Amino acid sequence: MRKYEKSSKGEMASAMKKIIEYMKGSVGIVAVALVLAALGAVLTIIGPDKVGEITDLIADGLMTGIDLKAVARVGIFLGAIYISSSLFTFIQQYIMATVTLKMSYRMRSDLSRKINCVPQKYFNSHSQGDILSRITNDVSTLQQGLTNSLPTIISAAAQFVGCLIMMFVTEWRLALISLFITFLGLFLIVFIMSKSQKFFLDRQESLGKLNGYVEEMYSGHEVVRISRGADNVKEHFGGLNEAVYNANWKSQFLSGMMQPLMNVIGNIAYVAVCVFGSVLALNGTIKFGVIISFILYVRLFTSPLGQIAQGMTNMQTASASAQRIFDFIESEELSDESDKSSEVPEVKGNVSFENVRFSYPDTPDKVIIKNFSAEVKAGQKVAIVGPTGAGKTTMVNLLMRFFEINSGSISIDGTPISQLSRETVHNMFSMVLQDTWLFEGTVRENLVYNMEGISDESLERVCKACGLDKFVHTLPEGFDTVLSESVAISAGQKQLLTIARAMLQNAPMLILDEATSSVDTRTELLIQRAMDKLTKGRTSFVIAHRLSTIKNADLILVMRDGDVIESGNHETLMAKGGFYAELYNSQFDQAS
Structure with missing residues (x-):
């Protein structure tokens, strides 16, 4: 059963409670705003009675003379009421806009903080686009719903109750x-709302999936083109787009029925008031001004129901967004x-793996690392090799x-990493991954990301070691050139920039995960020389599929099916003629 198929009656109440x-x-100031909204509506209700009073003054004075002073007195009072009502409405709208904007600011800040607090398994089960949709689209939808719909519902409810009282008086x-005609429409609205809530949640969820797929496919559009997968992408996108369309259509169709329905109910009430009011007026039971007042009351009486219906429609959308937001915040x-x-101790670089066993949280029965043990001495360059799925990364x-x-x-260094904070462990390492990450900013900003006190001399030295100096000096502004789509930069140059960033971090240990996979042979040789300098005296872990790049490693750990099956340097492993020798020779044969 999908989440939205749960009872929809409690979903909006639960979301509002969390909000x-x-x-x-801000509850106090919001309460003031809602009171002002109600007061504005109540003041509006007095209007029809005063309009009826003016009508009676004019009707009574047609034969004896109209009392213009009395008419002016009632008119001035009526004007003051409407001005006060408008002022109250403006103040409450200003308060709600301010409060909800601050709420959305805080909510986005909390969502941003949450991203750094959730475990990695959350990102394995949710797409980046879906998470971004919660931070952007869902927060905006919630903010707009609270700003516009909540005061509307309160003022409309106050107007409804006030009108009801004044009508009976x-x-x-x-x-x-x-009342009989209107409550017939109200019953239908409640029924429609109970059926439409699930489609509003479905709309937000399907939109999140669509955003996730678009972000994923657009970021890899070159691969899609090369793989001739455009038709498959279009087909899958069409399915997701159709899901969004269907959810929108169903939710909007059902909610869109409310306003026309209330218009019909209002028109029926108009006719009933006119017919029965005329009969009562002809019998002398009521005055003509009562009919005029009642016609205005019917408009004010049925209008709140339409506003409540529209407000509840928007609040359903806001409720669905709130559920997605709090689902992430409460994860x-x-x-x-x-x-x-959190202080980084003095690190020598001795690393020990003892009978490590691991399976991913979402697949506990599938053991990835079965019984991994290895001893790495300080300053060693350790290569981890093996077929895809062996457990290297x-x-x-x-x-x-x-x-x-x-x-x-x-x-x-003899201390279990479980006794160290994650931040401490992260600060011990520099990492260069297969997937490069550069943001739109200057070359300098990309290189010194989250580092302070990096001099131009250090930048020059590192770029020279990586073979980047010539590239940087050809840029229009050198280190101050902004990296954007207009700057031609190859995949290999991007990788070199991330390697230079790792050099600047100067961490005591290194992790290189397929760091040379995106560069040509000549650039690879430059990187290898730079890495030899960088890894000297530092414990480094190198994951590589091209075994020719790790021949000079001090220790090679050969993994298969989650275990280390061979270990030693290149010469020792080749002499054994085992699994490593098979891998190396197969690559050599493929290359030749």
């Missing part, structure tokens, strides 16, 4: 007729490590504490 708890500091028989977080020191993720091991231990 109220989230806005604890003015003429109870006409009030009963109007599981990484365990608290405030009791662990998983081991690095465990070393960095992106995931927690099921059993066994991983230690750095």
Whole structure:
């Protein structure tokens, strides 16, 4: 059963309760705004009675003379009422806009903070586009719903109740007729709302999936083109787009029925008031001014129901967005490590893996790392090789504490990493991944990302070591050139920039995950020389599929099916003629 198929009656109430708890500091001012909205509506209700009074003054004075002073007095009072009502409405709209904008600001800040607190498994089960949709689209939808719809519902409800009271005070028989017709429409609205809520949640969820797919496909559009997968992408996109269309159509169709329905109910009430009011007026039971007042009351009485219906439609959308937002905010977080020191100790670089066992949280029965053990001495260059799916990258993720091991231990200089905070472990390493990450900013900003006190001399030295100096000097503004789509930069140059960034970090240990996979042979040689300098005296872990790049490694760990099946340097492993020798020779044969 999908989430939205749960009882929809409690979903909006649950979402509103969470919103109220989230806005604890602003509940008082919001209450003031809602009171002003109600007062504005109540003042509007007095108008029809005064209009009827003016009508009676004019009708009574047709034969004896109209009392213009009395008419002017009532008119001035009526004007003051309408001005006060408009002023109250403006103030409440200003308050609600201010409060909800602050709420959305805080909510986006909390969502941004949450991204750094959720475990890696959350990102494995949710697309980036879906998470971005919650931060952008859902927060905006919630903010607009609270700003526009909540005061409308309150003022409309106050107007409805006030009109009902005034109608019974003015003429109870006409009030009963109007009430019967109107409540028939209200019953239909409640029924429609109960059926439409699930489609509003479906709309937000399908939109999140669509955003995720668009972000994923557009970021890899070159691969899609090369693979001739455009037709498949269009077909899948069409399916997701159709899901969004269907959810929108169903939700809008059902909610769109409310306003026309209330118009029909209002027109029927108009006819009933005119017919029965005329009969009562002809009998002398009521005055003509009562009919005029009641015609205005019917408009004010049925109009709030239409406003409530529209407001509830918008609040359903806001409720669906709120559920998605709080689903993320309330999701599981990484365990608290405030009791662990965040200071990076002096690191020598001895790393020990002892009987490490690991399976991903969403597939606990599928063991990825079965019984991994290895000893790495300080300053060694360790290469981890093996076929796809052997567990190479998983081991690095465990070393960095992106995931927690099921059993066994991983230690750095004799200290289990579980006793160190994640931040401490991360600060011990520099990482260069296969997927490069550069943002729109200057070359300097990309190189010194989150680092301080980096001099131009250090930048020049690192770029020269990486073979980037010539590239940087050919740029229009050198290190101050903004990297954007207008700047031609190859995949290999992007990789070199990320490697230079790792050099500048100067961490005691290194992780290189397919760092040379996107460069040509000549650039690879430059990187290898730079890496030899960089890794000297530092413990480094190198994951590589091209075995020719790790021949000079001090220790090669050969993995297969989650275990280390061979270890040693290149010469030793080749002499054994085992699995590593088979991998190396097969690559050599393919190359030749």
